[in-house]
Amino acid sequence: MHSEQAAPDLLQKSLDASGVGWWQLDFGQREMTCSRLAADLFGADRTRISFEEVYLLPGKEHRARIYTRCAALKVSDSLDETFVTANGDRCLQVRAVAAANDPLTGVRSVFGTVRRVTEGTPENAELASINQSYKATQRNYSHLAQLIEHLPIGYLRVNILRDKSGEAVDYLLSYINQQAGRILGIHTQGHAGKTAREVGIDPLKHIPTFEHIPSCSFWEQTGKSPDGKRTCRFLIYNTPGDDELVILLEDITDATRSREQLDDFEHLFNLVSDFAHVGCVSYNPLTGEGYTKGPWAKNYGEAENTPASQILGHWRQVHPDDRQHLEEEFERLKTGEIRTFVNEVRIVSDQEPMRWIKIHLLCRDYRPEEGVIDLACVNYDISELKRTEEEELREAKKRAEESNKLKSAFLANMSHEIRTPLNAIVGFSELLADESRHETRREYTDIILRNNTLLLQIISDVLDLARIESGRTDIERTQFDARDLCREVADSLRLQRRPGVELRVEEGLPEFPVTEYRKGLAQVLNNFTRNALKFTEKGSVTIGFRRIPGHIRFYVRDTGIGIAPEDRERIFERFVKLDTFTQGTGLGLSICKSIAEQLGGSVGVDSVAGEGSCFRIDIPAGE
Template identity: 35%
Template sequence: MLGQEKTRELLEQELERLRNENHRLKEELTSLKEKETNQSFKEKYAVRILESLPDMLTVFNHEGTGIGVVSSEETNHVGVPNSAFAGMHMRDMIPEEAYHNVYNNLQKVIATGKGSTAHHELDVNGTHHYYENRIFPLDEEYVLIMCRDISERVVTQKNLEVFKRVLDKVSDSILAASTDGTLVYANKQFIEEYGVKGELGVQKVYDLPVSLHTKEIFEKRVQEIRDNGGNMGYHARYTRVGEVKERVHQVSTFIMEDGQEEIVWFFTQDITDVIKNRDELRELNYLLDAILNNIPVYMFVKDPEDDFRYLYWNKALANHSKIPASRALGRTDFEIFPERSDAEKFHQDDLELMRTGERLEMQETYVTAAGETRIVQTLKTHIPLVGRVPLIIGISWDITNVQNIEQELIQARIKAEQSDRLKSAFLANMSHEIRTPLNAIVGFSRLMTTTDNREDEKLYSEIINQNSDVLLQLINDILDLSKIEAGTFEYIKQPMDLGEMCRNVYEIHKGRVQEGVTLTLDNENDSLMINEDKNRILQLITNLITNAIKFTYESEIHFGFKLKKDYIDFYVKDTGIGISEEKLSHIFGRFVKLNSFVQGTGLGLAICQMIVEKMGGAITVESELHEGSTFRFTIPYDMYNKQEKFKKNAEREQHLKVAIKSLQLRTLLVAEDVDSNFLLMNTVLGKKYKLIRARDGREAVDMYKENHPDLIFMDIKMPYMDGLEATRLIRGYSKDIPIIALTAFAFESDRERAIEAGCNDYLTKPVSQEAIEKILDKYSL
């Protein structure tokens, strides 16, 4: 259409020029008749001017007889030389069909007295040509016929018509407009889709129901195209004529120059259904990926055609193996597993599966990237594919914990059986241990009532006191064990001098050692102020010294303490009978007695271990049979007090947080356009928090201003406005609201862009419940 308009305009200009030229020639002819002797400039150059024209100029009378050719021989195309032209009739010069076209045009000019244009065709030198004949009346007898070869223009126009018919068949809407918005071309699809009714060349683009619905918007878009190097693409929303549902177009544009004018072309493709299908597929992929990455089993896929390289590696496998999917995908077992023997075993299983085609089930172990040994129950089978070798899919259940639990249950059963035996032995021993001192107490109490001898009374009293102490120690041990197990064992810290307490212990026990044995305190003159439970420290040292006294029959016993930076090291070293190596591992067990002939419950060392561990320390023993033993226990010094204070403060803060949380339900804004992703977040958090949802960035900004949530989970890729732009706008209202980017984009550059936009943290989809809860804990929610 544009080409036609241009051609018409050029023809009208040429016609006007020829009219002017004809008028000029007529005036010259008149001037020649009137002033034959007076030759003007025009007269002098008229012939040369006519011969320079590209048209064939001929003069005919009204009957169609040639008078003469006024143009050069080069323009002659009728096959009759200029010299033979005069007197020959028009029908003898050109074929019949061409003759009728020219002759009819001649009769029109004679009848109207005005110039007229027609077209005819001729074969010249074996080539078909198209001509335009323009006839102008010269006077009452003669006419001027101007013939111009327009073959090139006709061919161009025909090609243009073919091109237009092709464009009318395509499903895309195509239009062209001048830079002022005038519609100069539109294909059939555009005309029907947008209801174009006005004339091309008159109607404006921005008057149509398109996205460029105002002059300002159109001019801005044209400037954007120029700024983009003359071409660009963008999405546009519109509503078809006769419909109410909004659709989406992908628009490609470019600017072309047509002569002195710029023409903007728009090629628009309806991608509404494509976007819908893409979103549905993306949602399905996200849902499937979320499911596969949240099931507690390993899942992987290998490609046998590519050296059994991994194509899929789910989150459970990454978490347990400590090998991320980014390091596993596209690699073989030999490239990712630290133990070659594991990789070799997996490879042999793959080869066996490909050879037999039968699925494999086995229990196997492997070493993770962290050096941990895991046990899995694995199933491998084929995934049939058309036109290629099947893929291998593997599913593994990690049964390491199950195996560990089974072993723990076995050990617990063995321990329970041992405890049952020990308990029976303990009860039997208690009967003996209680009755022995009780027998002495009862017996010598009766004897005291029958004797008058002062020496006997003193002896009997000492025996009764000694056995009372033994009986009291037995009862205290049993009560201490019960308190520790019930959690009611008391620790009362107070400032104390450790050196002074050790000197008191020494004074009490130095006379209780057996004959030939010396008790020595290595810290005889030392003092050390500590803040601890004096009774428990005394109980520990006394118990260890008492045991040393029982089993040391000669030489010496040493005890004392050393301050080592942030802990205190206590020790009791004897030269007694010692302990065999096989019994050392049981020495701190309950009801354990290494010598059944020595009084005691077998609970003392077990109670010591519990007390020391409760204080944050540890107790150990070094011993050789017949060479003596050294018992040590350590407790924290200054660091211990600081840790206890920090722990209590932390516990108080935690209780306070829990109390505050229990008073109100915190509000979380989830900006997510995919329904399944929001459903997952709601399933994880819906019971503990109030969730509100925004389906795009614009809604997220509006809902923040309306609801003022406590935290925002912001998806990055959303319609209308993405998450980064929404975050920037929200930051304009609040600098403090925690915003967590939650997206499928996983590159470091994506994380940097999110943080730049104002996000506080960044989570990559698929995201686990543990990661979400960790983020909420971080921001005290």
């Protein structure tokens, strides 16, 4: 035990005998503990010294360097410095020997030694200290050079070159970092040390600017890189006492392009906003802060520069019948109950007629506890849309009323049309049963057959229209000859023509293969032809076809009574009969129109009253 206690004392005596003192820095207590010899060497009157007092131990010219190196021991184990003490009578060398962190507290402690440098005079010690400072400066310069070389902005130094008369004629690129080389499009290694002319840059473009900058002053300019492809911001510093300038370059091409695109978009938005009467606002109801774009305030019937805080929640120009609901929804938005709502309101003002606007309000960010309720509001004038809707409603109502009238007339007409052939069939059937004369029985039979055919046609038209309108028609396209179709229609109706009326097929028709809905086309041509025969008392009814661009046109031309101009537009509508004394349902032409539309085509008529008509169906050209 005695031996263990004697060991530290022996070590201390050995250190003292060799002129070496020990010290320990405690970064937790911010103090230095040292041996008595070390305190004497430092010129201190005690062995526990605060960090503030440690700073004063070296001479003034060494304090900053020594204190910085000691502070670095928080993370470093390296310290080997020489300095002259504050009273200037001795030169000391301090070294760090070991460092450790307390396992419980984590506080760092550094242990080291101090000894007096006995070789030479204090002047030699001063030279040694200066040499150490120079090495430290070299290290710092190396770090700074690496930092400058890899800066994300361009850095270059130039020296103005003058002739014998002192006039600036060129400049030397003394240093160029990597980013400056990329921006200027030059090689940093190959061009450093060359003049502007040697690297292909016209110095006369820049020298007037360089000469204009006062010494120790900064000058900023935006311009293009030498190749004209990049937009750059230049910050130039004129160093004092010489012709050297330091230039910082920032490539702002992308930022400039983005700003230009943003400006273009804003300009476009303003054009659209003014044209479409669309306005928007960003507003915080907690702070009353916000900004508007476009005719937002004007849409509310307010002056253009009216703040959003004087409109939202007040709604002075909103119609009273619309205001209450708007206020309720706005309050729900502010309390976070809803995040968005859309409404249409009326704007009333003494200066202009009543208008309609549509409002979209959206809460983009709701953090009232942090003072944030970010509302976005868009409004736009829908007065024209409302007027159009009202006109369409009136027109729809009018059409519905007309349709109801037509349906009523149709039902009345159907009752009459069906009753007429039925009465004839029933009546003449009874007469036929009591008649014994052969000629009279034949006459009665013919009457019954004609009325039976008429009744079947009426029922067929009604069923065809119902089938087409319900979409249950199966369209089967087959290939056939258009000329043959015209001949078949003419042959099937030839017996229905009146005396003195010729039913014929257009002369000179060629063979023309068509792939289409044959049954539908035959029905259309049958309807056209029956109508033509019905209203033609003399002359002819002609069936034909011809090619027109992209389509095939089938037509039926007659020399009948014709159609008045005011009736041509509605003749293809349902239930329309121009001659109420003629038997029929008024559905035939409507069926033709529906079939044509199903085939992707259209129907039409050309007519002159008293001269005749030409009904047509145009369908897309098939194979």
